[in-house]
Amino acid sequence: NSTFQYCDQLVADFERVIQTPIVGKSSVYYTGVDLGTAYIVLAVLDENYKPVAGAYRFASVVKDGMVVDYIGAIRIVRELKQELEEKLGVELIYAAAALPPGTDSLDSGTIKHVVQGAGFEITNVLDEPTAANAVLKIQDGAIVDIGGGTTGIAILKEGKVLYVADEPTGGTHFSLVISGAYKMNFDDADQYKRDFKNHKELLPVLRPVIEKVSSIISRHVSENPVKEIYLVGGTCCLEGIEAIIAKKTNLPTYKPKNPMFVTPLGIALNC
Ligand code: ATP
Numbered sequence: 001n002s003t004f005q006y007c008d009q010l011v012a013d014f015e016r017v018i019q020t021p022i023v024g025k026s027s028v029y030y031t032g033v034d035l036g037t038a039y040i041v042l043a044v045l046d047e048n049y050k051p052v053a054g055a056y057r058f059a060s061v062v063k064d065g066m067v068v069d070y071i072g073a074i075r076i077v078r079e080l081k082q083e084l085e086e087k088l089g090v091e092l093i094y095a096a097a098a099l100p101p102g103t104d105s106l107d108s109g110t111i112k113h114v115v116q117g118a119g120f121e122i123t124n125v126l127d128e129p130t131a132a133n134a135v136l137k138i139q140d141g142a143i144v145d146i147g148g149g150t151t152g153i154a155i156l157k158e159g160k161v162l163y164v165a166d167e168p169t170g171g172t173h174f175s176l177v178i179s180g181a182y183k184m185n186f187d188d189a190d191q192y193k194r195d196f197k198n199h200k201e202l203l204p205v206l207r208p209v210i211e212k213v214s215s216i217i218s219r220h221v222s223e224n225p226v227k228e229i230y231l232v233g234g235t236c237c238l239e240g241i242e243a244i245i246a247k248k249t250n251l252p253t254y255k256p257k258n259p260m261f262v263t264p265l266g267i268a269l270n271c
Pocket residue numbers: 034035036037038039040062064065146147148149150151170171172175190193194195196232233234235236237238260
């Protein structure tokens with residue numbers, strides 16, 4: 001899909017620099033900090049907004065868009081920052097962060113304080129769908145971000161975010177379903193889910209929870225009609241999820257090659 005050309009290239013470059021950072025002579029570095037329910041991701045861009053390094057860590061410091069372990073969040077962001085600084089041989093100064101849609105009143109500056117507490121100078125706190133759309137560059141449609149804890153929905157008209165919502169169903173619930181069905185503990189179920197080899201087998205097991213996510217999307221788009229849905233967020237890595245959502249919502253549903261790192265890269269682009 002040519003819609004995703006820029007996105008697919010950027011994410012592929014990012015995945016490469018997570019493995020092998022690009023050590024160069026940029027005059028400035030921009031870091032995007034994504035504090036999620038499942039992962040904390042740092043994405044570093046150079047002066048030309050090209051990815052040069054990245055790191056992520058599984059963490060339980062955020063629930064439903066709220067920082068529940070403030071000290072833990074600061075510690076992990078600081079450790080990831082130091083790890084990247086050592087690899088790049090520079091100090092990372094500037095960072096931006098994002099909030100799930102509609103949670104700014106709950107946050108009251110916490111995310112900003114985490115990023116500052118980790119030693120960054122914060123340049124911007126934006127909402128997640130605006131961040132994602134800096135990478136997707138969609139004019140009209142719904143961006144649906146299915147992360148670990150929640151599903152975020154943003155309606156775009158002429159490139160601007162018009163309506164946002166965030167509801168508590170996400171990949172964590174997918175893993176709970178697998179845990180129940182396969183009698184596995186949560187971590188094993190989550191790991192089993194992340195293996196692409198298992199997706200075909202898992203799709204029928206996960207269909208009810210995907211249909212629940214679809215009904216959440218339908219409810220929001222019924223008030224704000226759109227012609228298309230664009231999927232981002234780690235849970236959308238699940239192969240076949242787009243077909244079930246398309247069928248249930250009756251809307252063409254598209255996703256980039258790797259929906260996982262779209263938001264962190266968009267945050268860095270807005271640094
Ligand atoms: P939130 O946005 O809810 O705060 P987050 O930012 O941590 O959470 P993401 O990083 O977008 O969310 O996605 C995390 C979820 O994606 C987890 O539930 C994880 O198990 C799931 N996930 C990651 N990779 C895969 C994969 N290959 N297949 C299926 N699910 C995956």
